[in-house]
Amino acid sequence: RAVREEAARVCGAPPASQRLLCRGREVGEHDVLDAGAPGGDVGDVYVTVVLRARGGKGGFGSLLRASGRKSEVSNKDSCRDLSGRRLRHVNAHRTLGEWERGREAREAREAAERAAQ
Known part of the structure:
Protein backbone atom coordinates (compact mmCIF):
# COMPACT_ATOMS: atom_id res chain seq x y z
CA ARG A 1 0.00 0.00 0.00
CA ARG A 52 -3.66 0.23 -16.50
CA ALA A 53 -5.27 0.80 -19.89
CA ARG A 54 -8.72 -0.19 -20.96
CA GLY A 55 -8.76 -3.07 -23.38
CA GLY A 56 -10.67 -3.14 -26.62
CA LYS A 57 -13.16 -5.64 -27.91
CA GLY A 58 -10.70 -7.15 -30.34
CA GLY A 59 -7.70 -6.46 -32.45
CA PHE A 60 -7.31 -5.42 -36.03
CA GLY A 61 -6.91 -9.09 -36.98
CA SER A 62 -10.52 -9.91 -36.17
CA LEU A 63 -11.65 -6.99 -38.32
CA LEU A 64 -9.51 -8.24 -41.21
CA ARG A 65 -10.82 -11.78 -40.88
CA ALA A 66 -14.41 -10.53 -40.93
CA SER A 67 -13.85 -8.30 -43.95
CA GLY A 68 -11.93 -11.04 -45.77
CA ARG A 69 -14.99 -13.23 -45.85
CA LYS A 70 -17.16 -10.49 -47.29
CA SER A 71 -15.31 -9.44 -50.42
CA GLU A 72 -13.31 -11.17 -53.11
CA VAL A 73 -10.36 -9.10 -54.30
CA SER A 74 -8.92 -9.69 -57.74
CA ASN A 75 -6.03 -7.24 -57.39
CA LYS A 76 -3.48 -8.75 -55.01
CA ASP A 77 -0.77 -6.08 -55.53
CA SER A 78 -1.21 -4.66 -52.03
CA CYS A 79 -0.60 -8.08 -50.45
CA ARG A 80 2.81 -9.05 -49.10
CA ASP A 81 4.99 -12.04 -49.89
CA LEU A 82 6.63 -14.19 -47.21
CA SER A 83 9.63 -11.88 -46.96
CA GLY A 84 7.39 -8.87 -46.28
CA ARG A 85 7.64 -7.11 -49.63
CA ARG A 86 4.55 -5.80 -51.42
CA LEU A 87 3.63 -7.86 -54.48
CA ARG A 88 3.32 -4.72 -56.62
CA HIS A 89 6.98 -3.95 -55.89
CA VAL A 90 8.04 -7.53 -56.67
CA ASN A 91 6.08 -7.46 -59.94
CA ALA A 92 7.48 -4.03 -60.89
CA HIS A 93 11.03 -5.27 -60.22
CA ARG A 94 10.42 -8.35 -62.40
CA THR A 95 8.91 -6.24 -65.22
CA LEU A 96 11.82 -3.80 -65.07
CA GLY A 97 14.29 -6.70 -65.30
CA GLU A 98 12.52 -8.08 -68.37
CA TRP A 99 12.51 -4.65 -69.99
CA GLU A 100 16.23 -4.24 -69.23
CA ARG A 101 17.03 -7.65 -70.77
CA GLY A 102 15.28 -6.59 -74.01
CA ARG A 103 17.27 -3.34 -74.25
CA GLU A 104 19.87 -4.63 -76.73
CA ALA A 105 17.19 -5.94 -79.09
CA ARG A 106 15.32 -2.61 -78.92
CA GLU A 107 18.49 -0.63 -79.59
CA ALA A 108 19.39 -2.86 -82.56
CA ARG A 109 15.86 -2.48 -83.97
CA GLU A 110 15.99 1.32 -83.56
CA ALA A 111 19.43 1.45 -85.22
CA ALA A 112 18.10 -0.60 -88.16
CA GLU A 113 15.12 1.74 -88.51
CA ARG A 114 17.43 4.79 -88.51
CA ALA A 115 19.68 3.16 -91.10
CA ALA A 116 16.67 2.37 -93.31
CA GLN A 117 15.60 6.02 -93.36
Whole structure:
Protein backbone atom coordinates (compact mmCIF):
# COMPACT_ATOMS: atom_id res chain seq x y z
CA ARG A 1 0.00 0.00 0.00
CA ALA A 2 2.80 2.40 0.87
CA VAL A 3 4.52 1.63 -2.44
CA ARG A 4 1.34 2.45 -4.39
CA GLU A 5 0.88 5.71 -2.49
CA GLU A 6 4.50 6.70 -3.09
CA ALA A 7 4.13 5.89 -6.80
CA ALA A 8 0.96 8.00 -6.88
CA ARG A 9 2.85 10.88 -5.28
CA VAL A 10 5.81 10.62 -7.68
CA CYS A 11 3.96 9.76 -10.91
CA GLY A 12 0.65 11.46 -10.27
CA ALA A 13 -1.33 8.34 -11.17
CA PRO A 14 -4.02 7.20 -8.73
CA PRO A 15 -3.34 3.85 -7.05
CA ALA A 16 -6.39 2.27 -8.69
CA SER A 17 -4.90 2.78 -12.17
CA GLN A 18 -1.46 1.37 -11.29
CA ARG A 19 0.03 -2.06 -11.83
CA LEU A 20 3.17 -2.76 -9.84
CA LEU A 21 5.67 -5.27 -11.21
CA CYS A 22 8.58 -6.71 -9.25
CA ARG A 23 10.96 -9.15 -10.98
CA GLY A 24 8.51 -9.48 -13.88
CA ARG A 25 5.52 -10.47 -11.73
CA GLU A 26 2.57 -8.39 -10.68
CA VAL A 27 2.58 -7.33 -7.04
CA GLY A 28 -0.72 -7.94 -5.29
CA GLU A 29 -2.36 -5.57 -2.82
CA HIS A 30 -1.15 -7.51 0.24
CA ASP A 31 2.11 -8.96 -1.12
CA VAL A 32 5.28 -8.39 0.88
CA LEU A 33 8.29 -7.27 -1.15
CA ASP A 34 11.35 -9.27 -0.13
CA ALA A 35 14.53 -7.17 -0.07
CA GLY A 36 16.74 -10.01 1.06
CA ALA A 37 19.26 -11.46 -1.36
CA PRO A 38 19.88 -15.22 -1.38
CA GLY A 39 23.13 -14.70 0.59
CA GLY A 40 21.30 -12.95 3.41
CA ASP A 41 22.34 -9.42 2.45
CA VAL A 42 19.62 -6.79 2.28
CA GLY A 43 19.46 -5.21 -1.17
CA ASP A 44 17.30 -2.83 -3.14
CA VAL A 45 13.92 -3.82 -4.49
CA TYR A 46 13.06 -2.47 -7.92
CA VAL A 47 9.40 -1.96 -8.68
CA THR A 48 8.04 -0.98 -12.10
CA VAL A 49 4.87 1.11 -12.16
CA VAL A 50 2.66 0.48 -15.21
CA LEU A 51 -0.59 2.30 -15.85
CA ARG A 52 -3.66 0.23 -16.50
CA ALA A 53 -5.27 0.80 -19.89
CA ARG A 54 -8.72 -0.19 -20.96
CA GLY A 55 -8.76 -3.07 -23.38
CA GLY A 56 -10.67 -3.14 -26.62
CA LYS A 57 -13.16 -5.64 -27.91
CA GLY A 58 -10.70 -7.15 -30.34
CA GLY A 59 -7.70 -6.46 -32.45
CA PHE A 60 -7.31 -5.42 -36.03
CA GLY A 61 -6.91 -9.09 -36.98
CA SER A 62 -10.52 -9.91 -36.17
CA LEU A 63 -11.65 -6.99 -38.32
CA LEU A 64 -9.51 -8.24 -41.21
CA ARG A 65 -10.82 -11.78 -40.88
CA ALA A 66 -14.41 -10.53 -40.93
CA SER A 67 -13.85 -8.30 -43.95
CA GLY A 68 -11.93 -11.04 -45.77
CA ARG A 69 -14.99 -13.23 -45.85
CA LYS A 70 -17.16 -10.49 -47.29
CA SER A 71 -15.31 -9.44 -50.42
CA GLU A 72 -13.31 -11.17 -53.11
CA VAL A 73 -10.36 -9.10 -54.30
CA SER A 74 -8.92 -9.69 -57.74
CA ASN A 75 -6.03 -7.24 -57.39
CA LYS A 76 -3.48 -8.75 -55.01
CA ASP A 77 -0.77 -6.08 -55.53
CA SER A 78 -1.21 -4.66 -52.03
CA CYS A 79 -0.60 -8.08 -50.45
CA ARG A 80 2.81 -9.05 -49.10
CA ASP A 81 4.99 -12.04 -49.89
CA LEU A 82 6.63 -14.19 -47.21
CA SER A 83 9.63 -11.88 -46.96
CA GLY A 84 7.39 -8.87 -46.28
CA ARG A 85 7.64 -7.11 -49.63
CA ARG A 86 4.55 -5.80 -51.42
CA LEU A 87 3.63 -7.86 -54.48
CA ARG A 88 3.32 -4.72 -56.62
CA HIS A 89 6.98 -3.95 -55.89
CA VAL A 90 8.04 -7.53 -56.67
CA ASN A 91 6.08 -7.46 -59.94
CA ALA A 92 7.48 -4.03 -60.89
CA HIS A 93 11.03 -5.27 -60.22
CA ARG A 94 10.42 -8.35 -62.40
CA THR A 95 8.91 -6.24 -65.22
CA LEU A 96 11.82 -3.80 -65.07
CA GLY A 97 14.29 -6.70 -65.30
CA GLU A 98 12.52 -8.08 -68.37
CA TRP A 99 12.51 -4.65 -69.99
CA GLU A 100 16.23 -4.24 -69.23
CA ARG A 101 17.03 -7.65 -70.77
CA GLY A 102 15.28 -6.59 -74.01
CA ARG A 103 17.27 -3.34 -74.25
CA GLU A 104 19.87 -4.63 -76.73
CA ALA A 105 17.19 -5.94 -79.09
CA ARG A 106 15.32 -2.61 -78.92
CA GLU A 107 18.49 -0.63 -79.59
CA ALA A 108 19.39 -2.86 -82.56
CA ARG A 109 15.86 -2.48 -83.97
CA GLU A 110 15.99 1.32 -83.56
CA ALA A 111 19.43 1.45 -85.22
CA ALA A 112 18.10 -0.60 -88.16
CA GLU A 113 15.12 1.74 -88.51
CA ARG A 114 17.43 4.79 -88.51
CA ALA A 115 19.68 3.16 -91.10
CA ALA A 116 16.67 2.37 -93.31
CA GLN A 117 15.60 6.02 -93.36
